[in-house]
Amino acid sequence: MNGAARLDVAAIRKDFPIFETGIAYLDxxxxxxxxxxxxxxMLDYFEHFNSNIHRAAxxxxxxxxxxxxxxxxxxxxxxxxxxxxxxxxxxxxxxAINLVAYAWxxxxxxxxxxxxxxxxxxxxxxxxxxxxxxxxxxxxEYVDIDERGELRLDQxxxxxxxxxxxxxxxxxxxxxxxxxPAREMVAAAKAAGATVLVDGAQGAPHQGVDVRALGCDFYxxxxxKMLGPTGAGILYGRxxxxxxxxxxxxxxxxxxxxxxxxTTYHDLPWKFEAGTQAIGEVIGLGAAVDYLDGLGxxxxxxxxxxxxxxxxxxxxxxxxxxxxxxxPSRRSGVISFSLAGxxxxxxxxxxxxxxxxxxxxxxxxxxxxxxxxxxxxxRASFYVYxxxxxxxxxxxxxxEAQRIFK
Amino acid sequence: MSTRTTADDQFYREYILDHYxxxxxxxxxxxxxxxxxEDNPLCGDVVGMDxxxxxxxxxxxxxxxxxxxxxxxxxxxxxxxxxxxxxxEAKKIDKQDVLRELGIDISPARIKCxxxxxKVLKVGxxxxxxxxEDEE
Numbered sequence: 338m339n340g341a342a343r344l345d346v347a348a349i350r351k352d353f354p355i356f357e358t359g360i361a362y363l364d365x366x367x368x369x370x371x372x373x374x375x376x377x378x379m380l381d382y383f384e385h386f387n388s389n390i391h392r393a394a395x396x397x398x399x400x401x402x403x404x405x406x407x408x409x410x411x412x413x414x415x416x417x418x419x420x421x422x423x424x425x426x427x428x429x430x431x432x433a434i435n436l437v438a439y440a441w442x443x444x445x446x447x448x449x450x451x452x453x454x455x456x457x458x459x460x461x462x463x464x465x466x467x468x469x470x471x472x473x474x475x476x477x478e479y480v481d482i483d484e485r486g487e488l489r490l491d492q493x494x495x496x497x498x499x500x501x502x503x504x505x506x507x508x509x510x511x512x513x514x515x516x517x518p519a520r521e522m523v524a525a526a527k528a529a530g531a532t533v534l535v536d537g538a539q540g541a542p543h544q545g546v547d548v549r550a551l552g553c554d555f556y557x558x559x560x561x562k563m564l565g566p567t568g569a570g571i572l573y574g575r576x577x578x579x580x581x582x583x584x585x586x587x588x589x590x591x592x593x594x595x596x597x598x599x600t601t602y603h604d605l606p607w608k609f610e611a612g613t614q615a616i617g618e619v620i621g622l623g624a625a626v627d628y629l630d631g632l633g634x635x636x637x638x639x640x641x642x643x644x645x646x647x648x649x650x651x652x653x654x655x656x657x658x659x660x661x662x663x664x665p666s667r668r669s670g671v672i673s674f675s676l677a678g679x680x681x682x683x684x685x686x687x688x689x690x691x692x693x694x695x696x697x698x699x700x701x702x703x704x705x706x707x708x709x710x711x712x713x714x715x716r717a718s719f720y721v722y723x724x725x726x727x728x729x730x731x732x733x734x735x736x737e738a739q740r741i742f743k
Numbered sequence: 744m745s746t747r748t749t750a751d752d753q754f755y756r757e758y759i760l761d762h763y764x765x766x767x768x769x770x771x772x773x774x775x776x777x778x779x780x781e782d783n784p785l786c787g788d789v790v791g792m793d794x795x796x797x798x799x800x801x802x803x804x805x806x807x808x809x810x811x812x813x814x815x816x817x818x819x820x821x822x823x824x825x826x827x828x829x830x831x832e833a834k835k836i837d838k839q840d841v842l843r844e845l846g847i848d849i850s851p852a853r854i855k856c857x858x859x860x861x862k863v864l865k866v867g868x869x870x871x872x873x874x875x876e877d878e879e
Contacts, residue, residue, distance in 0.1 A: 680786070680810060680811035680812065681786070681811075682786050682811040682813075682853065682856065683755075683811045683812045683813070686850070686853065687755070697786065698785055698786055699784070699785070699786075699787065703784070706787075711787075712787020712788075712809075712810070713786050713787045741755045741760070742755075742760065742812075
């Protein structure tokens with residue numbers, strides 16, 4: 338949306354005490370920073386109404402339960418789910434995907450079934466399915482990319498002709514920033530009869546998400562990549578699927594009655610939330626959703642696009658530097674690159690001396706690195722608080738590395 | 744803005760860069776007595792070594808591989824030290840020796856790069872797997 342309000346980045350940065358240290362933080366695809374509003378909401382819980390939820394009959398526990406459950410409605414609205422019963426708290430995207438692989442997959446994936454993933458996927462959207470496939474006798478196929486780092490939809494459609502049981506893919510590539518045509522892919526996969534999971538770890542923090550418009554069966558994302566704390570994430574699942582699934586982990590809080598003869602399970606969403614939960618973290622996630630709502634996700638996307646275009650141009654001008662992935666208009670706030678004659682880890686070490694935080698490695702996407710024919714890349718990633726000055730400092734570090742290694 | 748310290752500035756010292764750009768004993772041996780390769784999947788560093796051993800002495804050694812300056816310079820430095828060294832003495836080389844030889848402050852994130860060649864030496868030539876190897 339072009340009419341989106343512009344982010345006031347200078348004002349936003351005042352909410353993030355970490356920037357007082359002077360760092361240039363270019364690793365938000367790894368984990369974001371958290372504003373005072375988030376840490377404050379958590380501190381408020383720990384200092385003023387710390388107690389367990391759903392059971393105690395005293396006031397502070399009622400407040401804790403209310404705030405904890407309140408996050409569910411915020412998240413429901415944030416992704417436009419139909420009901421809070423479809424919002425399951427997890428530790429993060431990884432646990433959300435593992436939950437589906439276990440509680441849905443073990444029951445529904447049969448010998449000979451096909452699971453379709455993509456070469457762009459993060460290990461957390463590959464390994465759980467490999468384990469499931471090995472356990473249930475299914476097999477996995479991967480959609481390849483073209484030379485621009487975009488999924489080959491022609492090959493995807495061919496694979497869909499083999500009636501896959503499951504299609505699971507990342508909305509946005511964490512390693513290349515490629516924004517996949519998720520709505521089109523979900524529609525095609527649903528038409529082929531597949532159950533569809535969208536890994537939104539790099540999607541939900543950076544663009545408005547509407548799971549009903551997207552049409553997927555499951556959608557997973559992490560709080561810590563969207564200004565929230567680590568240890569709190571979300572699995573969205575369509576209600577009828579969640580109802581039919583067995584529990585994931587079992588124990589306290591996920592039961593209705595436990596007798597020696599057997600147990601009946603709690604209603605949604607609590608059926609999937611066994612044991613004492615990360616209460617403070619979930620409350621922090623609610624504050625993060627409030628913060629992003631206040632900025633507006635269209636404005637967030639517009640800002641990231643502007644920074645990404647700026648960084649893409651600045652990096653492309655550097656001799657000996659190769660940028661991987663699609664042009665800036667088709668990517669999220671992520672730029673992976675390599676430098677001739679300089680290993681990414683050496684670059685990251687030199688950048689660190691300038692207080693520039695840069696990721697170097699395989700980005701938990703080893704199949705993609707193999708496909709690109711590299712062992713590792715350097716990666717800069719951006720968020721609501723990123724300013725052009727931080728990109729300029731990265732360029733300075735790159736030039737310093739080139740001077741040292743010339 | 745700069746927060747560089749003297750120790751930081753030593754990181755990419757001239758001789759480290761020299762060993763990276765002009766590695767000593769780089770290549771393969773024909774019919775080596777022992778050959779072994781290790782990698783660090785986290786960053787894609789690879790180091791392999793070929794040894795020729797005669798009368799309990801490392802007569803010749805060559806290394807091959809690819810990766811960051813620290814891993815490759817460390818391997819190059821190690822081969823210089825190993826050439827002509829009795830096996831008994833080679834076995835005594837430990838982490839501290841390798842780090843001292845590099846002569847720079849290695850951050851925890853880069854320690855595996857620095858010690859990859861030592862792992863090749865220990866696991867490959869002597870089967871002395873370092874018990875601290877998989878501490879992550």
